[in-house]
Amino acid sequence: MNIREQSEMLEERYLCEYACFSKNTKGRQKFEEKCQIRTDFSRDRDRIVHSKAFRRLKHKTQVFISPDNDHYRTRLTHTLEVSQIAATIAKALRLNADLTEAISLGHDLGHTPFGHMGEHILNELSPHGFKHYEQSLRVVDVLEKGGGGLNLTYEVRDGILNHAGTMTASTFEGKIIKYADRFAYLNHDIDDAIRAEIIKNDDLPREYIKVLGDRHSKRINTLITDIINTTLKNKEVSMSAEIEGAMMGLRAFMFDTVYKKIGEQDKKVELVIEKMYKYYLENPEKMPGEFVNLLKNYDADTVVCDYIASMTDGYILKRFNALFVPQTW
Template sequence: MNIREQYELLEEKILSPLATKSKDTMGRLKPEEKCSIRTDFQRDRDRIIHSKAFRRLKHKTQVFIAPEGDHYRTRLTHTLEVSQIARTISRALRLNEDLTEAIALGHDLGHTPFGHTGEKVLDKISKNGFKHYEQSLRVVDFLERGTGLNLTYEVRNGILCHSGDLIADTNEGKVVKLADKIAYINHDIDDAIRAGILSFDDLPKECIKVLGKGHSDRINTMITSVINYALKFGEISLTGEIGQATWELREFMFKNVYIGSKAKTEEEKAVKMLETLYYYYINNIHKLPNEFKNKIDVWGEERVVCDFIAGMTDRYAINEFVNIYVPMPWGRIF
């Protein structure tokens, strides 16, 4: 019995009946030989961490566009916070922590430059539409490495279902969906206060009374509520008084930070920039990198241009725009 098989046997002994066991995976899109050391979900996690798409998250917007302050969250730090919260819940419930972590680390791989602003732009101007959670699945299925990462069904399903109305097939996927919300509600409050957009006194007092005054207090309250509900009812949910306070706080953030606040003062510029880049490449398809041009016959021009732009970091998009449309001083040309 090799190390992987020993660990799979250990999972049978220690994981909850609510957990997804590694040996019970529904498999990969393309069959491949199993690792002698790592379970399938461990391999998925490692493939995501070592991907270029994962590394690019460090230069993609969370809320504040191309932030220069060292302490503002980016899409990468958001991802790590989601992973930490999701792992805490999964460990307490004896779910499969490797599966949870793989889903959490991969959930935002398809996010555009400038966060949800970029997502809205591509969704509006592309006839195919655009959703970041669908693009995240597209990254791991097709785009990364040029052929995809060939992840297991459970990880792919969790990535696809982490946002919107879709519900994951696994409890680990459901945990990540809640952890995503717990993470961004709280860390975006922290960033908004740091940026001077909010003060602590602006936060809804009834919500704070229920959830706690401090950043870690609120996260702990939400996590504990999810764990206690799951232990009692066998379902992954954030309900009751704490759930209501959480969703009210989330609504407050949409009204006061995510829409129309000082955090969005540069949004119109980002919209114009991405629209301009999109139509530039549609009209100059030969300017695309070869790895994208080679896929036009398979996916079509619009899909390939969306893939290229969605993969850009904030600073890469800005540099592309400058290189294409901003004239360089004569002395810099030669």
């Protein structure tokens, strides 16, 4: 019995009946011999962490574009906070922490520069539409490793695709990510908005703060504790009506007061992304070779979206300036 097989045996002894066991994965799109040391899900986690797309997250906007303060979240720090929250929940419920971590680390790999503003604009420009969760799956299936993809397991891919909106992942581990994502961004966006002096702590609606807590750590603890206890009670990943209602009320407040204000930058972002999109659509050969090669199998709109979505905030501005801003002598 090798180390991986020992780990799989330990999963069967420790994890709960609702967990997704590594040995029961539905497998990869392309066959691979199993690792002698790592389970399939821990192997997927490592592939994501070592990917180029993961490294680029450190230079992509979470909410605040080009912040001049080192303590604002980026897409990478958001991802790490989601992973930490999801792992805490998974371990408490005795679910598969490796699978949970792999999904959480990969869930936002397809995000555009400039956060959801960039996603919205690409969705308007492309005739196929653009959703970051679909692009995240495309990153791990196609774009990484020069077009070869990471060849992840079905369960990780399913969790990445179904972490947002009304979609539902097929595993308990995948379902956790949707909640962990919301817990993370709601609370760290409050923290960043206060740091940016858009709101004050006293502006937060009292009826929701009374339920969730008056500090970042208290709110996170309340949300995590509630989903653990409610899931144990209902035998399904869920929250109590009171806590979820307060969370959604606070989320609505953030949309009305913070996200709407940040959205005032949409016109500037739209100018940059629209100009870049149209330029590369008309001149696809100007893209890097790895994207030009994709044109053999995919249409130009899809590949141009691939290229723009892969860009960091700084890189797209650098390319925009090089293409459209007159250079000094």
